[in-house]
Amino acid sequence: MICMITFWRRKVMVQTVFIKHLSEHIGETIMIQGWLHTKRSSGKVAFLQLRDGTGFVQGVVTKAEVSEEIFARAIALTQESSLRVTGTVVKDERAPSGVELQIQDVEVVYLTHDYPITPKEHGVDFLLDHRHLWIRGPRQRAILKIRAEIIKAIRSFLDERDFTQVDPPILTPSSCEGTTTLFHTQYFDRDAYLTQSGQLYMEAAAMALGRVYSFGPTFRAEKSKTRRHLIEFWMIEPEMAYTTHEESLVIQEQLVAYIIQHVLTHCAIELKTLGRDLTKLQQVIAPFPRISYDEAITLLQKDGHEIQWGEDFGAPHEAAIVEHFSRPVFIERFPTTIKAFYMKPDPARPEVVLCADLLAPEGYGEIIGGSQRIDDPDLLAARFAEHELPEEAYAWYMDLRKYGSVPHSGFGLGLERTVAWICGLEHVRETIPFPRLLYRLYP
RNA sequence: UCCUCGAUAGCUCAGCGGUAGAGCAUCCGGCUGUUAACCGGAGGGUCGUAGGUUCGAAUCCUACUCGGGGAGCCA
Numbered sequence: 001m002i003c004m005i006t007f008w009r010r011k012v013m014v015q016t017v018f019i020k021h022l023s024e025h026i027g028e029t030i031m032i033q034g035w036l037h038t039k040r041s042s043g044k045v046a047f048l049q050l051r052d053g054t055g056f057v058q059g060v061v062t063k064a065e066v067s068e069e070i071f072a073r074a075i076a077l078t079q080e081s082s083l084r085v086t087g088t089v090v091k092d093e094r095a096p097s098g099v100e101l102q103i104q105d106v107e108v109v110y111l112t113h114d115y116p117i118t119p120k121e122h123g124v125d126f127l128l129d130h131r132h133l134w135i136r137g138p139r140q141r142a143i144l145k146i147r148a149e150i151i152k153a154i155r156s157f158l159d160e161r162d163f164t165q166v167d168p169p170i171l172t173p174s175s176c177e178g179t180t181t182l183f184h185t186q187y188f189d190r191d192a193y194l195t196q197s198g199q200l201y202m203e204a205a206a207m208a209l210g211r212v213y214s215f216g217p218t219f220r221a222e223k224s225k226t227r228r229h230l231i232e233f234w235m236i237e238p239e240m241a242y243t244t245h246e247e248s249l250v251i252q253e254q255l256v257a258y259i260i261q262h263v264l265t266h267c268a269i270e271l272k273t274l275g276r277d278l279t280k281l282q283q284v285i286a287p288f289p290r291i292s293y294d295e296a297i298t299l300l301q302k303d304g305h306e307i308q309w310g311e312d313f314g315a316p317h318e319a320a321i322v323e324h325f326s327r328p329v330f331i332e333r334f335p336t337t338i339k340a341f342y343m344k345p346d347p348a349r350p351e352v353v354l355c356a357d358l359l360a361p362e363g364y365g366e367i368i369g370g371s372q373r374i375d376d377p378d379l380l381a382a383r384f385a386e387h388e389l390p391e392e393a394y395a396w397y398m399d400l401r402k403y404g405s406v407p408h409s410g411f412g413l414g415l416e417r418t419v420a421w422i423c424g425l426e427h428v429r430e431t432i433p434f435p436r437l438l439y440r441l442y443p
Numbered sequence: 444u445c446c447u448c449g450a451u452a453g454c455u456c457a458g459c460g461g462u463a464g465a466g467c468a469u470c471c472g473g474c475u476g477u478u479a480a481c482c483g484g485a486g487g488g489u490c491g492u493a494g495g496u497u498c499g500a501a502u503c504c505u506a507c508u509c510g511g512g513g514a515g516c517c518a
Contacts, residue, residue: 044475119479120467414518
């Protein structure tokens with residue numbers, strides 16, 4: 001973009017540049033449109049930390065080089081005032097990004113007063129109440145950029161492998177898995193629920209399009225209050241026709257490894273802002289270690305945990321298992337009784353199902369849950385009866401087995417947990433722009 | 444739902460039975476390389492709410508409200 005500005009009382013042409021591209025404009029006079037992040041000043045020089053969404057850069061206003069009026073305007077700037085600055089891009093070894101802006105003119109777009117989030121520390125409650133402003137900070141910006149890159153990586157990985165994106169409904173007539181608590185709402189004069197998984201619909205889509213994936217929000221009305229839980233979160237749910245459990249695992253580990261590589265190459269600045277230990281991420285190369293549920297139980301018992309075959313893992317168990325690995329680890333073949341009704345039993349051992357959870361390292365918990373699905377109509381009908389599911393509500397799902405049933409597998413990847421892990425965050429609430437938490441619906 | 448911790452200035456916290464404090468932010472002044480800048484000054488409070496104990500409660504007790512961390516459940 002080219003703008004006309006008044007510069008030293010002459011009309012001149014100045015190009016507007018995004019901060020992330022400044023290093024391509026060394027020696028040029030350009031304009032930045034953005035906000036004042038912070039300011040430090042002495043009597044004769046002012047340092048303006050500028051941001052425009054694409055990055056941060058320091059602008060220097062030297063009293064000797066600008067008019068009294070411009071210097072006074074720079075000194076009077078407040079945190080988060082919006083402004084346009086014109087200046088010369090210079091290389092400077094003292095600058096974290098390697099470049100600085102020698103400012104010649106400052107135009108105040110809006111002078112802010114009493115911006116609530118000061119450069120000092122704040123509590124979680126205060127920051128979440130001001131989430132709409134908190135996302136302006138460098139750390140939150142870095143997280144949201146990485147989230148976007150992770151989404152981009154997932155899409156390109158799947159798109160390159162002949163997957164088609166299919167969007168399942170968000171308003172549904174009933175539960176997909178029948179276990180977790182659903183958000184209830186009204187669908188005119190009928191009951192409806194917000195989706196907690198698009199999986200069953202994706203199975204229908206896979207029979208139509210072969211390889212499909214959904215990417216959308218899911219809602220769980222559970223009173224979970226931990227660093228790994230959100231009430232509203234986003235999942236990627238691929239579903240693949242003519243695909244076995246084993247083949248699905250290969251896709252899963254390749255996908256996760258691809259995401260990590262993409263973020264390492266495209267988000268170096270953001271990872272640095274977050275202070276992420278890159279060596280931990282660089283180790284994430286496929287294939288990932290796999291252990292069976294049986295082996296996991298033995299491992300836990302050896303570690304002194306009181307757990308018996310047939311019980312599900314709790315958070316402490318997952319943490320204990322993950323400690324033995326520096327990469328994500330698959331736990332395969334859980335007991336049939338503790339898993340969802342649609343999972344296919346292992347033909348060699350019907351007491352376990354062809355499923356796997358992928359546990360992220362460093363205690364970030366389960367990031368993927370997947371399985372091969374039951375393709376035999378009689379077995380599926382039997383499962384419906386065992387779980388006392390209403391057959392009429394799932395008639396369409398039964399049809400998928402009745403008409404051209406094939407072996408198929410799929411999985412769900414939790415976006416926020418993946419973002420938290422890659423960013424090295426303490427809590428998933430920072431991985432989504434406006435987190436919905438147990439006791440928080442504002443802003 | 445359960446366990447646990449907390450609520451004092453705009454923010455982060457100290458004070459834990461005897462007149463309400465600090466740092467930062469804000470405002471005023473100073474400073475030519477700051478990067479959580481620094482130095483000097485000023486303003487700023489029904490100590491979450493309601494009861495109780497006490498000569499006296501921010502402080503001790505009870506209830507409630509709101510929130511943090513964790514468990515279960517899950518991604």
